[in-house]
Amino acid sequence: MTETFEAPSFLGRTWTCPFCPLACDHLGVEVGAGADAAALVLRGGDCERARRAVARFGASPSDATSQVDGDACDLATAVAAAARLLAASRQPLFGGLGTDVAGARALYPLACSMGAICDADMGEALMRGLRALQDRGQFTATLAEVRTRADLIVFVGGVPIDLAPLIGLRCGIGDTQVPARRVIVLGPAAGDAATLAAWSGQGGVRVEILPLHGDLFDTLALLCAGVAERPLPAAPEALRALALRLRAARYAVLVGTLARLPLHGELLVEAMHRLIDSLNRSTRAAALWIGGGDGAATVNQTFTWLSGLPLRTRAGPAGLEHEPLIFGTARLLADDAVDALLWVSSFDAETQAPPNRLPMVVLGHPALAAAAGRRSGLPTVFIPVATPGIGSAGHLFRTDGTVLMPLSAVYRDRLPTVADVAGLILSALREGKPS
Amino acid sequence: MSSVLLRGGRVIDPAHAGSGQHRDLALREGRIVEPGAGETFDLEIDASGCVVMAGGIDMHTHIGGGKVNLARLLMAEDHRAGPNPIALPRNPLELASCGNCAPGTLATGYRYVEMGYTAAFEPAMVPSNARHAHMEMADVPILDHGAYVMLGNDELFLQMLAEGGPDCLNFAQIRDYTAWTLQATKALGVKVVNPAGISAFKFNQRKLDVDERHVHWQVTPRQVVHTLARALRELGVPHPLHIHGSNLGVAGNIRSTLETIAALEGLPAHLTHVQFHAYGTEGAKKFSSAALQLAEAVNENPQISIDVGQIMFGQTVTASGDTMRQHAQSDLASPRKWVGADIEGMAGCGVVPFRYREQSFVNALQWVIGLEIFLLVRNPWQVVLTTDHPNGGPFTSYPHLIRLLMDRGFREERLAKLHPEVAADCALRSIARELTLDEIAILTRAAPARLLGLADRGQLGVGAAADIAIYREQADREAMFRTPEYVFKDGNLVARAGRVTATPVGGTHFVAPGYDPAIEKTLRRHWQAHGSINFDHVAIGVEELCRCCNGGRLLPAECHPGAS
Numbered sequence: 001m002t003e004t005f006e007a008p009s010f011l012g013r014t015w016t017c018p019f020c021p022l023a024c025d026h027l028g029v030e031v032g033a034g035a036d037a038a039a040l041v042l043r044g045g046d047c048e049r050a051r052r053a054v055a056r057f058g059a060s061p062s063d064a065t066s067q068v069d070g071d072a073c074d075l076a077t078a079v080a081a082a083a084r085l086l087a088a089s090r091q092p093l094f095g096g097l098g099t100d101v102a103g104a105r106a107l108y109p110l111a112c113s114m115g116a117i118c119d120a121d122m123g124e125a126l127m128r129g130l131r132a133l134q135d136r137g138q139f140t141a142t143l144a145e146v147r148t149r150a151d152l153i154v155f156v157g158g159v160p161i162d163l164a165p166l167i168g169l170r171c172g173i174g175d176t177q178v179p180a181r182r183v184i185v186l187g188p189a190a191g192d193a194a195t196l197a198a199w200s201g202q203g204g205v206r207v208e209i210l211p212l213h214g215d216l217f218d219t220l221a222l223l224c225a226g227v228a229e230r231p232l233p234a235a236p237e238a239l240r241a242l243a244l245r246l247r248a249a250r251y252a253v254l255v256g257t258l259a260r261l262p263l264h265g266e267l268l269v270e271a272m273h274r275l276i277d278s279l280n281r282s283t284r285a286a287a288l289w290i291g292g293g294d295g296a297a298t299v300n301q302t303f304t305w306l307s308g309l310p311l312r313t314r315a316g317p318a319g320l321e322h323e324p325l326i327f328g329t330a331r332l333l334a335d336d337a338v339d340a341l342l343w344v345s346s347f348d349a350e351t352q353a354p355p356n357r358l359p360m361v362v363l364g365h366p367a368l369a370a371a372a373g374r375r376s377g378l379p380t381v382f383i384p385v386a387t388p389g390i391g392s393a394g395h396l397f398r399t400d401g402t403v404l405m406p407l408s409a410v411y412r413d414r415l416p417t418v419a420d421v422a423g424l425i426l427s428a429l430r431e432g433k434p435s
Numbered sequence: 436m437s438s439v440l441l442r443g444g445r446v447i448d449p450a451h452a453g454s455g456q457h458r459d460l461a462l463r464e465g466r467i468v469e470p471g472a473g474e475t476f477d478l479e480i481d482a483s484g485c486v487v488m489a490g491g492i493d494m495h496t497h498i499g500g501g502k503v504n505l506a507r508l509l510m511a512e513d514h515r516a517g518p519n520p521i522a523l524p525r526n527p528l529e530l531a532s533c534g535n536c537a538p539g540t541l542a543t544g545y546r547y548v549e550m551g552y553t554a555a556f557e558p559a560m561v562p563s564n565a566r567h568a569h570m571e572m573a574d575v576p577i578l579d580h581g582a583y584v585m586l587g588n589d590e591l592f593l594q595m596l597a598e599g600g601p602d603c604l605n606f607a608q609i610r611d612y613t614a615w616t617l618q619a620t621k622a623l624g625v626k627v628v629n630p631a632g633i634s635a636f637k638f639n640q641r642k643l644d645v646d647e648r649h650v651h652w653q654v655t656p657r658q659v660v661h662t663l664a665r666a667l668r669e670l671g672v673p674h675p676l677h678i679h680g681s682n683l684g685v686a687g688n689i690r691s692t693l694e695t696i697a698a699l700e701g702l703p704a705h706l707t708h709v710q711f712h713a714y715g716t717e718g719a720k721k722f723s724s725a726a727l728q729l730a731e732a733v734n735e736n737p738q739i740s741i742d743v744g745q746i747m748f749g750q751t752v753t754a755s756g757d758t759m760r761q762h763a764q765s766d767l768a769s770p771r772k773w774v775g776a777d778i779e780g781m782a783g784c785g786v787v788p789f790r791y792r793e794q795s796f797v798n799a800l801q802w803v804i805g806l807e808i809f810l811l812v813r814n815p816w817q818v819v820l821t822t823d824h825p826n827g828g829p830f831t832s833y834p835h836l837i838r839l840l841m842d843r844g845f846r847e848e849r850l851a852k853l854h855p856e857v858a859a860d861c862a863l864r865s866i867a868r869e870l871t872l873d874e875i876a877i878l879t880r881a882a883p884a885r886l887l888g889l890a891d892r893g894q895l896g897v898g899a900a901a902d903i904a905i906y907r908e909q910a911d912r913e914a915m916f917r918t919p920e921y922v923f924k925d926g927n928l929v930a931r932a933g934r935v936t937a938t939p940v941g942g943t944h945f946v947a948p949g950y951d952p953a954i955e956k957t958l959r960r961h962w963q964a965h966g967s968i969n970f971d972h973v974a975i976g977v978e979e980l981c982r983c984c985n986g987g988r989l990l991p992a993e994c995h996p997g998a999s
Contacts, residue, residue, distance in 0.1 A: 013971075014969050014971045014972055016972065025968055025969040025972055026969060101570055102982070105574070105985075108530070109530055112530050112531050130508065133508055133509060133774070134508065134509065134511045135772065136772050137509060137768075137772040137773045137774045137775075137786075138774055138775075139774070139775040139776065140775075140776045140777075141776070141777050142563070142776070142777070142778050142779045142967065143779075143967035144563075144779040144780045144781075144965065144966055144967035145637075145777045145778070145779065145780060147965070147967060148590075148780055148965050149637065149777075149780075170967065177964070177965070250639070251637070280762065280775075283639055284636075284637060284638075284639050284777075286775075286776070286777055301504055301567075302570075304504050304507050304508055304539075305499065305503070305504050305507065305539060305540045305570075305571045305574060306530070306532060306539050306540055306541055306574055307530075307531055307532045307533065307539045307541065308507050308513070308514045308532055308533045308534035308537065308538055308539035308542060309507075309511075309514050309533070309539075310507075310508060315523055315531040316520070318519070318520050318522070319519070319520030319521045319522040319523050319531075319533075320514065320515075320520050320521050320523065320531050320532075320533055321520040322511065322514065322515070322520075393982070395566060395570070395983075397567075401501070402501045402561065402563060402564050402567070402776065402778050402779065403563050403564070403779065403967070403968065404564070404566040404567040404570070405968065405972070406566065406972055406979060
């Protein structure tokens with residue numbers, strides 16, 4: 001952990017990484033350097049996820065073209081075909097939703113115009129947090145609060161290194177401003193021991209791994225009871241000690257990862273917040289949730305402020321319907337409840353639409369072209385779009401939900417943005433071009 | 436349409452002499468103009484039988500930003516009608532958007548405009564959330580908007596205050612930091628919420644009186660309030676310090692409120708949602724109205740202005756930056772759930788649903804206290820009509836509130852329905868005052884415009900912006916103010932008889948006070964040591980603001996440093 005928050009000097013300007021929920025802005029991107037001069041290269045420090053994602057972009061702007069049923073065409077032709085395809089649908093689904101605020105602002109009126117159901121690629125994880133919030137509420141911290149004040153950080157259910165590789169750095173591990181910081185992993189995942197070994201001693205941090213007692217549900221229930229000082233004769237000593245440590249901490253932060261929670265994970269989210277509520281009666285504590293990357297949290301926030309309702313909502317015949325369970329992508333596809341799919345993935349070169357037998361429009365990273373090519377008998381439109389933070393500027397919410405990070409372009413792309421394309425499709429629909 | 440003639444309306448324009456006369460009003464290219472002899476207009480409207488006022492201005496309404504969106508997420512039940520979805524708008528100009536106490540931004544704009552409002556100001560923008568707040572405000576259609584940025588709980592400010600000692604030897608540095616923050620976040624003013632108290636809660640303090648020390652920084656709310664008010668005064672920011680005082684909602688908090696006024700030592704300031712800060716401890720229940728004491732203090736201090744934060748009965752949700760007080764009140768949540776957050780070493784938030792009940796002694800008294808304040812402050816230019824939307828109730832209740840203020844019979848009828856002890860004993864019963872149309876126009880447009888430094892708004896003089904609401908005269912003031920006949924925004928007809936007719940993008944009001952750029956070295960060091968984003972990403976540039984604001988107009992307000 002030698003990274004600092006210094007801006008990389010070679011770049012001379014700041015860059016925000018859009019490829020994970022942490023949206024770090026201390027790294028940089030160099031054009032046309034390194035072993036593969038044809039690709040972008042990450043500079044100023046390392047992050048495996050960012051390095052991989054950045055390498056999926058060429059050193060110069062992409063000249064990928066749109067396709068209709070696998071045949072290359074110009075943008076206008078693709079937009080017209082997309083409008084026709086969507087106009088023919090009785091119940092479209094807008095899935096993926098990998099875009100920024102501008103993309104979401106433009107997708108909302110398009111969704112309203114055709115009563116589309118909207119759900120993000122990581123919608124299942126998003127809804128776990130959302131349903132717990134709707135039922136019970138929450139108490140959360142932000143990255144700067146964790147970095148500067150958390151004397152006890154408990155990773156519940158493992159450290160999300162795969163999802164957010166620099167989570168340790170962003171939580172202030174290696175930073176000496178909180179003396180004797182303690183990090184505990186409750187219910188470690190594979191690889192966490194090595195992660196903790198690397199963190200141990202950095203900036204005086206002490207690390208510890210605690211196994212679960214039963215599953216996460218059992219463990220958190222026991223811990224909640226322990227923190228509330230209820231007698232727990234059956235609880236293992238280690239959990240009782242953790243409860244005491246949480247009560248003794250000045251600012252305990254429980255870090256959870258929504259995508260890793262099992263079925264009924266919303267109950268675990270509630271349990272964590274119950275625990276935090278209990279702690280906040282005598283000391284201070286908060287949660288930090290890792291998730292909502294690839295635009296999911298951003299589109300959720302934007303749709304919420306525009307309409308009042310979060311994702312998994314449609315402007316249906318009866319009104320604005322929000323169905324956090326029924327309007328999930330996997331369920332809708334399995335039930336044949338939708339008859340067209342608009343898939344949006346402008347960040348991730350690998351987030352393909354789930355297998356389906358529907359007419360489909362893909363607004364995606366150029367590398368998704370192959371997966372959205374000719375499909376036998378199924379109308380398919382592919383429109384390559386700029387990635388916010390690479391080919392266009394933009395805005396993306398960070399994992400803690402209060403900081404909206406500005407994204408700057410590495411170069412000016414030739415590709416349109418999701419907002420451009422959504423606006424063109426809506427105009428085409430309004431002008432009645434598709435018939 | 437580029438020109439409009441409003442014929443024969445009763446023009447209520449208390450900013451100018453002759454208010455209340457029947458006369459024509461001409462609009463051209465978005466401004467009010469002197470009608471020339473024989474001039475023709477694109478549209479002529481017969482306004483006889485109508486009252487013509489400037490567009491309404493809500494200077495304290497939580498319309499956009501992180502905590503407002505959390506309120507929307509929390510209040511799923513606010514976005515359905517029992518088990519049924521909320522019907523889609525029938526007006527093709529409107530996009531689907533719903534909610535009563537936590538409406539979507541689109542619904543917020545439509546509902547305000549239908550009531551004759553043309554501007555609304557978000558009072559609690561967290562610096563680290565400024566981009567988000569501007570995005571949301573820009574997605575409130577039609578209304579012009581702006582925000583007050585929160586200072587006085589950020590660790591850097593408290594650290595500077597501590598370092599300066601009791602004589603504030605580093606005042607220039609704090610003033611520069613204040614100016615820089617206004618510039619960086621594109622705010623119109625500065626708000627302090629529970630001075631030093633949000634930070635104190637992070638250090639596990641559960642209350643903070645005006646002269647009590649923050650356990651870590653050892654500074655007091657008195658110092659915070661005085662220093663910020665002085666900084667804004669010296670910077671010449673038109674809107675003085677916007678203060679959400681200490682001990683919100685606590686019985687006996689009138690003492691804190693009066694101490695806060697004293698802490699200002701004659702500096703101008705705006706005390707917000709004072710209803711929540713005007714409680715005594717008299718009576719068997721140790722909870723009483725201190726409206727009279729508060730009104731006397733306001734009457735004696737012409738440099739102080741207030742907005743009331745009237746409560747209205749029914750379901751709402753309270754969204755506040757005051758984590759300390761919201762946590763304390765979270766056990767009263769109805770329904771039983773709440774959201775809180777510690778934010779970025781600079782702020783916090785708490786979102787707690789409330790149902791104000793007529794038969795609750797406390798709620799009934801809160802209702803009474805708000806009305807007493809409205810009616811006991813003598814100079815209407817010192818008072819602004821708010822419910823602190825949504826904290827006291829949703830903004831859609833304004834027409835009802837206006838009727839309560841203008842119609843004593845109606846007020847007494849409503850009072851009789853309240854908790855019997857309150858209904859029988861309150862001072863409100865003996866207050867005969869009924870506000871006039873001129874006074875309502877001051878409370879809802881002229882005073883807020885003046886308090887925010889918006890010289891060309893809130894009035895109908897030649898050269899003013901053509902933001903105009905035309906109400907059909909009716910004895911039932913609630914019905915009258917519910918649905919204006921016509922609403923114009925910058926000269927364009929945007930609503931007709933309660934139906935939105937155009938949805939232009941509103942403009943952003945902000946200030947850009949000057950500062951010594953040397954402060955940025957200190958700030959850069961602070962962000963590197965304690966922040967979570969690159970310092971170069973903190974400030975919002977003008978170009979970025981344009982993108983956040985959907986291309987709406989930028990409306991910088993002038994600062995007048997050194998003016999008194």
